[in-house]
Amino acid sequence: MPREDGWDAVQTAVQRYVRSRSGRHDIADDIAQETVARLVELGRMQQIGSIFALAFRIADNLLTDMHRRERRLSDEVDDEWQSEEPSMDRVLDSRRAVDVFNRCLRRMPPLRREVLIRRRLNQESCRSIGEDLAISAKAVEKHITRGMIDLRKALELAGVDLVGHD
Incomplete structure (x- = not known):
């Protein structure tokens, strides 16, 4: 398990990774924070071989989940809510x-x-x-x-x- 400053390094690496993979700066902090939280929880239960490799895999999974959730939400937009009227x-x-x-x-x-x-x-x-x-x-x-x-x-x-x- 990394020390406190080690988690900062993991979080910074994940932020950069998310920005480069998704092109979205608005979600990088949230995904990095969630990734570190999951790593800490996993580290309490088991030995982690490569923290950075696992961090990037968790971040990938979170990105995939977020993409699915956003796509599902956008698909659920009802045509009744869309209007031809001007804003x-x-x-x-x-x-x-x-x-x-x-x-x-x-x-x-x-x-x-x-x-x-x-x-x-x-x-x-x-x-x-x-x-x-x-x-x-x-x-x-x-x-x-x-x-x-x-x-x-x-x-x-x-x-x-x-x-x-x-």
Whole structure:
């Protein structure tokens, strides 16, 4: 049986082993601790030939058990719990985005606001908008571009990221 500092060496070796075998740093400490606890218990009942070899075998078994348990749990997820609805974070970000859009539209010059709404929301052509407002199609495009830049800046300033969600 190792001394106290010997168990630390075993635990450190098992942590490295688990990290390299599984690629998961989140479970290495737990498996190493459980491995040492089992080694201590076994050492009280019988002579252990190679502590490190047995430690790695115990760690392998614990990894296998954990993998099976996680797979079984993920297989048990009921389809009823899965939803096609957007996440609450997505809903809240969307609501914030609508608020930002509304505030930004209210602050825009009236002509830019009208052009942007007619083109982006009402899907009117640039030529149709230009004819109705007595401006060129090129001027309509510039108002749209400037309006979209204003909206993007307002979203950035508000910290709303509409693209970052799945």
